[in-house]
Each structure stands twice: as structure tokens, then as C-alpha cells.
Amino acid sequence: MSEALHDLKMPSFGADMAEGTLVKWLVTEGEKIERGRVIAEIETDKGIIDLDIFENAVIEKLLLKEGERVAVGTPIAKLSSATTNSTETADKDIPPAQNIINDSEKKEHKPAAEIPTAQDLVAAPLTGENEFILATPAARALANKQNLSLHNIKAQNSDKRLITLAMVEAFDKEAAPAAREKDAQTAAQPQAPGKAGFDKEAMRRTISETVTRSKQQIPHYYLSQRLDITALEHYLHEYNGSAALEQRILLTAPLLCAIARTLIKNKQLNGLYINGSFAPSNTVHLANAINLRGGGLVMPVIRDAQTLTAITMMEELKGQVLRARNASLRASELNAASFTVSNIGERGAEQMFAVIYPPQVAIIALGSPHQEAMIIDGGIHIRSIIEATLAADHRVSDGHIGARLLYQLNQQLQKPEELWTVRN
Amino acid sequence: MDSQELKNIILEELGNIAPEIDADEVPDDEDMRDALELDSMDFLNLIIAVSKRTKIAVPEADYGKVLTLNRMIRYLQGKTAQ
Numbered sequence: 414m415s416e417a418l419h420d421l422k423m424p425s426f427g428a429d430m431a432e433g434t435l436v437k438w439l440v441t442e443g444e445k446i447e448r449g450r451v452i453a454e455i456e457t458d459k460g461i462i463d464l465d466i467f468e469n470a471v472i473e474k475l476l477l478k479e480g481e482r483v484a485v486g487t488p489i490a491k492l493s494s495a496t497t498n499s500t501e502t503a504d505k506d507i508p509p510a511q512n513i514i515n516d517s518e519k520k521e522h523k524p525a526a527e528i529p530t531a532q533d534l535v536a537a538p539l540t541g542e543n544e545f546i547l548a549t550p551a552a553r554a555l556a557n558k559q560n561l562s563l564h565n566i567k568a569q570n571s572d573k574r575l576i577t578l579a580m581v582e583a584f585d586k587e588a589a590p591a592a593r594e595k596d597a598q599t600a601a602q603p604q605a606p607g608k609a610g611f612d613k614e615a616m617r618r619t620i621s622e623t624v625t626r627s628k629q630q631i632p633h634y635y636l637s638q639r640l641d642i643t644a645l646e647h648y649l650h651e652y653n654g655s656a657a658l659e660q661r662i663l664l665t666a667p668l669l670c671a672i673a674r675t676l677i678k679n680k681q682l683n684g685l686y687i688n689g690s691f692a693p694s695n696t697v698h699l700a701n702a703i704n705l706r707g708g709g710l711v712m713p714v715i716r717d718a719q720t721l722t723a724i725t726m727m728e729e730l731k732g733q734v735l736r737a738r739n740a741s742l743r744a745s746e747l748n749a750a751s752f753t754v755s756n757i758g759e760r761g762a763e764q765m766f767a768v769i770y771p772p773q774v775a776i777i778a779l780g781s782p783h784q785e786a787m788i789i790d791g792g793i794h795i796r797s798i799i800e801a802t803l804a805a806d807h808r809v810s811d812g813h814i815g816a817r818l819l820y821q822l823n824q825q826l827q828k829p830e831e832l833w834t835v836r837n
Numbered sequence: 838m839d840s841q842e843l844k845n846i847i848l849e850e851l852g853n854i855a856p857e858i859d860a861d862e863v864p865d866d867e868d869m870r871d872a873l874e875l876d877s878m879d880f881l882n883l884i885i886a887v888s889k890r891t892k893i894a895v896p897e898a899d900y901g902k903v904l905t906l907n908r909m910i911r912y913l914q915g916k917t918a919q
Contacts, residue, residue, distance in 0.1 A: 653897045658885050661897065663877050706857060706874045734878045738855075758876050 418473060420488035423455070424464065434482040435489060444472045453489075470494045616709040624768045631686075631769050632807040638819035640799045640826055642668075642782060648829035664782065665756055666727040667832040668799075671825045672777060673697040673718035674832075676752055679818045681810040682775040682803075683751045691774060691809045700750035700770070701730070703737045704758075711737045712753060712770070713746040723832045757781055764800040774806035775815070838891065838917055843910045850886035854879050868904045893917065 423433050436454040440446060446466060453464040474491040477483065645667055653661045676683045676697050684693035699718035702710050713733045715721070721729065733746065753776045755767045760781060767778035780800035787796045801822065805815045825831070838846075848860045855873065864872050870880055884895050884903070893916045895903055903909040 650897065658888050658894055661881060663881060665877070704876070706855065730878065731882075760870060 417494045419492055419494060420476075421466070421490040421492050423483050423485050423487045423489050432482050432484050435477045435479055437479055438475055440472050440475075442472055442475055446470055446472060466492075468492075468494055613705075613707065613709050620709065623770065627768050627771050631771060631774075633769060633804045634807045634812055634815065635766055635802060635804050636812060636815045636819055637764065637800060637802045638816075638823060639785070639787075640801050640819075640823050641787070641796050642799050642826055643797045645826050645829040645832075646782075646797050648833075652833070660724075662723050662727045663730070664759075666730055667723040667829060668756070668779065668826075669699060669701065669715065669718060669730075669754060670721055670723055670726050670832045671822055672752075672754055673699050673715075673721070675818055675822045675825055677719040678821065679814060681814050682805055682818055684774060684809075685749075685751065685772040686774050686806060686809055687772050694751035696751070698749055698751045700753040700773075701733065702753060702755040703734055705738065712750065713737055714750045716746075720835065722835055752776070754779065764802060766802050767804050769804055769806060774809045776804050778802045778804070838913070840910050840914060843891070843913050844906065846890045847883075847887055847906060847909055850883055850890065853886065854882050863906055865907045866905050869906060869909075870904065887913070891917075 434456040436456045438453050440450075440452045446452060446469070448469050449465055451465045452472070455464050470492040472490060473493050475489075476491065477489045483489065642664070646664070649662060649664060649667065656662070676699075680693040681691070683697055684691055686692075696717050697719045699715045700712040701715055702712050704710050713736070715726070715729050715733070718726070736746070750770075750773065752773060753767075753770050755765065755776060756779045757765050758781060763780040763783060765778035765780055767776045769776050778801070780802070782797055782799050784795055785798045786793050787798070788794075789796075801819060803815045803819055848863060851858060851863065851869075851873070852860060855875065858873055862873075863869065869875060869883075875883070880900075884900070887909070888894050891913055893913055895912070899912070903912050
């Protein structure tokens, strides 16, 4: 029996994995292990994964310290195998631990895999900042459990991504009152100007994974309704004609008000589907998809949108668009949306079919406003129209429910003055 | 205010609203909303900002007259002359 010394390398748990963090060794140097033994916990974008070994061996040397992150393929331990001529022996010439990424290199070395997965978003859909605080699922879960804000922790960490170790450190700090105060100060500090900006590549990947998951798991049904906005437009023009320049209101504001007020009456479309069951929301936290020039989108949330008027909604939107473009959205704006509206704007397609953002169960897409000839009471009339398309989760609601929402929405728009006053 | 001054004001305010837009990229006679991907919110903010700087209010009904850089300059000049 020859004792073949060989390297154990950082394994790949998927094509998109570029690096792994050694969270914990479950063995010590000199220990004898049997085939099937879990020897370490490795943290990746997919969460913490147990690393098990398929040989009988002795742990000769541990090459990584706990918390170190290395590229896939980097040797992490030296094993001597009791078995004969393992194919692994061929790898022993690789210089040890050459790929360890130290802190200063981390900033430059930013693999594409360093992004949140769709699971991150779903597990904690809107608990983070929308500047995409990169955190692994385990870190997110821990943050939720301990009521920590990923944003605060990130501010104290030079690392671009949060892992559990950082979270544990943060929690330890939080336990000390003095540290908590310091954290509050850190959180209160505005982001450095000029540093703002979303990681577009990461965002693209996240969108990609989220919509793929949505389409794979959510049985969408679609309904389309022409919304007659003629009365609303008239009312709005009149209002804007007499309002000061800065008080002018965009069409979007009363439209979002109308949607929120209609949604509060249609509970099966407003809420979250988690772990196989639907929890309706008793308020409307309306996510408003904002397009970013150069690609990507963010979806800040307008909280309790059903309580707003066109005027207060417009104020919210103004601030939000500004913050979204500067990537300085607030944590509260990224929390727990119960429904999403995607508005194609004044110069886009007439109709859009949107993808539901899990774990929400419905989304309305508004096409661009345009004029159409409509037949009303036997006569042809030119009306201003927006084509609204609802996509909803068939596990939670049926077409009848969706149709009622769109019908009621159109009815609400025929009474635009109501949208300028608070409803009891 | 001459047209160069007005142009500078517009480009400056445009830069505040959309920092990623290069002033050199702004076409003179193309619809700014299309060419620069400004949405209705950006455009409203531009009008508010330019109105503040020039003290010329642009009513909503006149938005169609200020869609390109040159047309906006001409519109503002016309109003100053009045």
C-alpha cells in the first residue's frame, strides 16, 4: 500500500461557480477519514455546501484558513490516500494555494459569479438595498434572523460580497451597545457621491435568473384590457394648467393610485406566494419598475400606495426616480413589494406582457398611451387608450379575478377626481 | 440671453438629470427624449430646471415646441424677446 500524497482542490458546484469560501473545517490535521465523510463547509453563491470525500485518507495538511476564499481548482488540503494509485495523484504538482485572493486583490478580481442568485432574491426578496448588496443566501438568512441590515454590514466591509463570517462579526458587534451606536452612524452616512451606480452585469444576471425561475415555476395567465384614459387626461391637463411648474403631475401618478386602490379590493392578486401557499397583503406595497438608461431596471416600492393621492404619489415618484438613477434608494423602498407595475412609458410599445416577480403573484404592464377610434353607444369616438395587461399566477387566482381587477381599474379611471383626494 | 448661453444652461441641466449623457452627444435637431432615452419624468425635470434658470415658464401645452435642443433654445429666446 503506497501512501499517495495528493491535493484536495476547491470543487466546483456548478458552471457558474468561480470561487468558494472555506467556512469551516470539520477535520483536523492528522485525522483519518473514511469515504463519505464531510470534511468542510464551503460557501458559494448557492449557499453553504458540505464537502464530502470519496476516499479513505489521512488529512496531512490543511492549506486554507477558515474564511479564506479561493478560486475553483485551488488546492485546499493535502491528503495521503491509503488506496492505490488514485487518479487524484496526477494533480499533486499544482503549486499549493497560489490562487488565494487576498483582500487587496479581491477588489480587482471580480468574477462574474459574484452575484446574488435568484434564490437569494426569493428567499429574501426585498430585504436588501437595491444597489444589490451581494450576499450569499446563508448571509441573508442570518441577517434576517438577527435583524441586521445588509447595507450597514456592507458599509463596514471592504469585501464586495457578504458571507456568513462577516455577518457573525457584525452580529457580535451589534451585541455591544457602543458598537450599535457606531453602526447607526455608519448607516446614516450618505454614500460617497460619484461612487453610486448599479453593477449592471450583476443586475443583468439577477434579472435573468429571476425571470427564468418565474417562467419555470409560475403558471402565468394573461388578460388584456383597454383602459380609457380620456377623462383622466382631461382632468390632468386642467390640473397641470393651473398648477405651478413644480407641482405638475405625470400621468403615471394617478394611474398608480388607481391600480393600488383597485388592488386593495382584489386580495388574490396582491400578496406573496411562499412555500406553496399564498399570503394576501392587507396593504399595497407597489413596486414600480424604473428603467435605467444603458440597461437594467430597479423596482423601488411605494409603500401603502392605496392611501396616496395623485399629488402625494407624484412626490414619491419624483424622489424615487432620482434615487433609483443615482443608485441611492432607501432600504424601506426595497422592502416587501406586494405587487408590481411595469410602465412602458409614453414612447414605447402599445402592449407588454410582463413576467411576474416572485414571490409576488401578479403584475400589470401598462402600454404607451395612444388614441384609438372606439365605438361607444353606437357612435365612433376618438379616445385616449392605454392597453393594460395583467399577468397573474394561476395557482392563486383564476381569470375571472384578474378580469374583475382590470374592469374595476377602468371604472376607477372614469372618475379621475377621486384620485386627487384621500379615500377613507 | 443669447443662444449659446441658453444652450449651455440646457446642457448643464441635462447633465444634472442624466449624468451619463455626454454634452457632445446631444443632437441639435433630434427629439431629445428619443435620442437620449429621457422618460417623461426626466423631461419634466429638465423643463423645471431650465425654467428656474431662465425664469421662463414652459406651459404643458408647449412641451411639443421644446422637444429638440434647437427648438428649446428658439422657444426660450422667443419668450425672452417678448
